[in-house]
Amino acid sequence: xxxxxxxxxxxxxxxxxxxxxxxxxxxxxxxxxxxxxxxxxxxxxxxxxxxxxxxxxxxxxxxxxxxxxxxxxxxxxxxxxxxxxxxxxxxxxxxxxxxxxxxxxxxxxxxxxxxxxxxxxxxxxxxxxxxxxxxxxxxxxxxxxxxxxxxxxxxxxxxxxxxxxxxxxxxxxxxxxxxxxxxxxxxxxxxxxxxxxxxxxxxxxxxxxxxxxxxxxxxxxxxxxxxxxxxxxxxxxxxxxxxxxxxxxxxxxxxxxxxxxxxxxxxxxxxxxxxxxxxxxxxxxxxx
Numbered sequence: 001x002x003x004x005x006x007x008x009x010x011x012x013x014x015x016x017x018x019x020x021x022x023x024x025x026x027x028x029x030x031x032x033x034x035x036x037x038x039x040x041x042x043x044x045x046x047x048x049x050x051x052x053x054x055x056x057x058x059x060x061x062x063x064x065x066x067x068x069x070x071x072x073x074x075x076x077x078x079x080x081x082x083x084x085x086x087x088x089x090x091x092x093x094x095x096x097x098x099x100x101x102x103x104x105x106x107x108x109x110x111x112x113x114x115x116x117x118x119x120x121x122x123x124x125x126x127x128x129x130x131x132x133x134x135x136x137x138x139x140x141x142x143x144x145x146x147x148x149x150x151x152x153x154x155x156x157x158x159x160x161x162x163x164x165x166x167x168x169x170x171x172x173x174x175x176x177x178x179x180x181x182x183x184x185x186x187x188x189x190x191x192x193x194x195x196x197x198x199x200x201x202x203x204x205x206x207x208x209x210x211x212x213x214x215x216x217x218x219x220x221x222x223x224x225x226x227x228x229x230x231x232x233x234x235x236x237x238x239x240x241x242x243x244x245x246x247x248x249x250x251x252x253x254x255x256x257x258x259x260x261x262x263x264x265x266x267x268x269x270x271x272x273x274x275x276x277x278x279x280x281x282x283x284x285x286x287x288x
Contacts, residue, residue: 033073046080048073048090067092067108083120086111091133102144110134110153118142121163126150137178145182148173164202167193172211176221193240194218197225203251204233210240216264217245218283232271235262243283253277 029044039058046061048054050068056078064082067073070089081100086092086108095114102120105111110133111122121144124135134153135146145163148154154167155174162181167173169188175198183202186193192212195204206213213235214220216227225246232251235242235258244253244264252271255262261276263283273280 045082046073105133105135108133110136112136113138113140113142115139116141118144121145121147123147124149124152126152174220176223192220194220194223195227196221196223197227199228199230201230203231204229206233206235207237209238213238213240213242215244216247217266218243235277236275244277244280245283 030047031042031044032047032049033054034049034052036055036057037059041060041062043062045063046065048067048071051070052068053072053074055074057076059078061078061080065073065080065084067086067090069087072091075094075097077096079098079100083101084092084099084103086105088107089109091109092103092111094112094116097116099116099118103111103118103122105124107126108124113122113136115138118140122135122142124133124147126149134155135148137146137156137159140159142159142161145165146154146156146161147166148170149168152170153172154170156165156178157176159178161178164182164184165175165180166185167189168185171190172192173186173189174192174194176196178198180198180200180202183205184195184200185205186209187207189209190211192214193206193209194214195216196214212220214223217223227247229247229249229251233247233249233253235244235255237257239259242258242262244262244267246266249267249269249271252274253267253269254274255277256275258276263281265280265282
C-alpha cells in the first residue's frame with residue numbers, strides 16, 4: 001500500500017504565447033510566460049500569470065520565478081538561479097533541472113521535484129488558511145531543509161536532503177530510500193507516517209500522529225530493508241498502528257503514551273531503550 005496524490009502535470013494543457021515587458025531601471029526585467037519557451041536565457045525574472053501555464057525546456061532564468069494563482073510552471077532540463085514562489089492553487093513541476101535558491105509554496109497545489117537539484121530549501125505552508133498542497137521528491141537533491149505544514153502531503157523517494165525534514169499536521173509524511181542529513185520530525189499527521197529503507201543522520205521525533213506509523217519493515221512500500229538513525233528516536237503520544245522493525249539506532253529509543261502499544265522486532269539500539277520500547281513485542285502476522 002502506498003499513499004500519494006495524482007501528479008497534475010499530465011492533465012495540464014499548454015497554450016498561448018510569451019511576452020516580456022521592461023521593468024523600471026532599478027528593478028530586474030520581468031518576462032511573463034503563458035506558453036512554451038525553449039533553450040534561451042531569461043535575463044531577469046520570470047512570471048506566470050494567474051490561471052496560465054508556462055513550459056520551459058532547457059531554459060535558463062537568471063532571476064526568480066513567480067507562479068500566480070492557479071497557474072502552472074513546468075520545467076524540463078532548465079535552470080532557475082534564484083527563488084521560486086508558488087502562490088495559491090499554483091503548481092510547479094521540474095525534471096532534470098537545477099534551482100539556485102529556495103522553493104516557497106504558499107497555499108499552493110504543490111510541487112514535484114524529479115531528478116532536480118535545489119541549492120536551498122523547499123517549504124510549503126498554508127498562510128494560516130488551513131490548506132497546504134504537496135511536496136513530492138523523486139531522486140531529488142536538496143541542500144537545505146524540506147518542510148511541509150498543515151494538511152499537506154510529503155513524499156520523498158530516493159532523495160537526499162542535506163538539512164532536516166519536517167512534516168507537521170499533514171495528511172501524511174513518507175520517506176522511501178531517502179537520506180536526511182540532520183533531523184526528521186513528523187507531528188500530527190492524520191493518515192500515515194512511514195520511514196522505509198532510509199538513513200537519518202540526526203534525531204527522529206514522531207508525536208501525535210494517527211492512522212499508521214511505520215518505522216522500518218511493513219506493508220506500506222512493501223518495505224523489507226533497514227533504517228539507520230544517527231542519534232535518538234523518540235515516538236510518543238501517537239494514536240496509531242505503530243510498528244518499529246529493523247532499525248539501526250546509534251542513540252536511544254524511547255516512547256510513551258502510544259495507543260495501542262507499539263510492536264516490532266529486529267532493532268539494534270546502541271543507546272538506551274525506555275518506556276514502551278523496553279519490552280517491545282513482535283508485530284502479529286496478519287491471518288491468511
